[in-house]
Amino acid sequence: MENLKNNADKLLYDFGLLNELKNYGTPYIVGSYAMDLMVWNDLDIYVSNEFMSTEKLYKLTSFILNTFHPVWYEAKKDIVDGKIAWFHGFETEVLSELWNIDIWFFDNETITNTIEFYNRIKAQADTDETKRKSAINIKQALIENEQYGFGKYTSMDVYRAVFEMGITNYDEFINTYKLI
Numbered sequence: 561m562e563n564l565k566n567n568a569d570k571l572l573y574d575f576g577l578l579n580e581l582k583n584y585g586t587p588y589i590v591g592s593y594a595m596d597l598m599v600w601n602d603l604d605i606y607v608s609n610e611f612m613s614t615e616k617l618y619k620l621t622s623f624i625l626n627t628f629h630p631v632w633y634e635a636k637k638d639i640v641d642g643k644i645a646w647f648h649g650f651e652t653e654v655l656s657e658l659w660n661i662d663i664w665f666f667d668n669e670t671i672t673n674t675i676e677f678y679n680r681i682k683a684q685a686d687t688d689e690t691k692r693k694s695a696i697n698i699k700q701a702l703i704e705n706e707q708y709g710f711g712k713y714t715s716m717d718v719y720r721a722v723f724e725m726g727i728t729n730y731d732e733f734i735n736t737y738k739l740i
Contacts (some may be wrong), residue, residue, distance in 0.1 A: 561675075564598040564599075564600070564663075565593065565596070565598055567601070567655050567657075567659070568593055568595070568601075568603050568659075570655060570657060571603060571655070571661065572589070572603070572653075574625055575654065575731060576627065576726045577627070577628075577661070578605075579603075580620070580623050580627075581605065581607050581620075581663065584607055584611060584612060584616055584620060584665070585607040585608035585609060585610065585611050585612065585665065586607065587605055587606070587607045588606045588607070588671055588675060589603070589604075589605055590604050590606050590674055590675065590678055591603070591604030591678075591715060592604075592699075592705040592715055594678055594682065595678055595681055595682040595685055595719075596682070596685065596686075596698070597685060597692070597696060597715075597719075599696055599700050599703065600699075601657060601658060601697045602626065602659070602660045602661075602662075603659065603660070603662070604662050605662070605663045605664070605668075606662060606663075606664050606665075606666055606671045606674060607663060607664070607665045607666075608665070608666070608667075608668055608671060609644065609646055609665035609666055609667060610616075610630060610647045610667075611647065611667070612665045614637070615636070617635055617646060617648075618666045620648060621633075621635050621648070622637070624648060624650055627654075628653065628654055629653075629654065630650035630651055630652045630679055631651050631652065631653060631658070632647070632649075632650060632651040633648075633649070633650040633651075634645065634647065634649045634650070635648045635649075639665070640670075641670070643668075643670065644665070644667075644668050645664060645665060645666050645670075646664070646665035647662070647663070647664055647665070648662075648663040649661070649662045649663070650721070657677065658704075661712070667672065679725050680723075680724070681719050681723050684723050685723070690692075691722055691723060694722050694727070694729065695718055695719060695722045696727045697729065697730065698721070698722065698727075698729065698730050698733050699715065699718050701730035702711040702718070702730070702733075707734075713737075717737060718733070719735065721733050721736070721737045725737075
């Protein structure tokens with residue numbers, strides 16, 4: 561996990577992604593990086609969207625294309641939970657391995673609610689090593705069984721199952737969580 565976070569730091573700091581995002585709003589690193597629960601090459605960043613525009617979407621697109629040379633890229637304005645959101649998602653191999661980076665521009669309320677959720681999960685993970693290991697093991701098993709990612713189970717599913725429902729292993733997760 562330490563190597564994953566070190567490589568994530570390279571993308572954020574050495575390649576200048578976090579600095580660039582400050583030109584568009586306040587960036588917040590969220591997800592498994594923020595909670596020290598990384599199991600694969602994935603970064604999630606939220607940025608306050610009060611200053612986002614189509615022109616800025618194009619400018620950020622240019623930075624991403626020129627800096628990261630993505631093998632896959634998508635940028636769009638969207639409606640999420642009835643609110644305007646902007647999305648930049650890409651996969652890059654600039655560190656000689658595939659990395660997925662999702663950048664969402666959300667309203668401050670959505671960001672605050674997400675950060676509060678992540679802080680609750682992180683506090684539990686920091687004080688309960690059994691739950692931390694359960695979350696990591698379930699995420700790794702989902703990846704190994706190709707049940708993790710778009711259209712399948714997500715990290716949020718795992719965090720809710722482990723930290724809110726007390727699920728402790730992959731089999732219990734598959735047999736219990738799918739019923740929800």
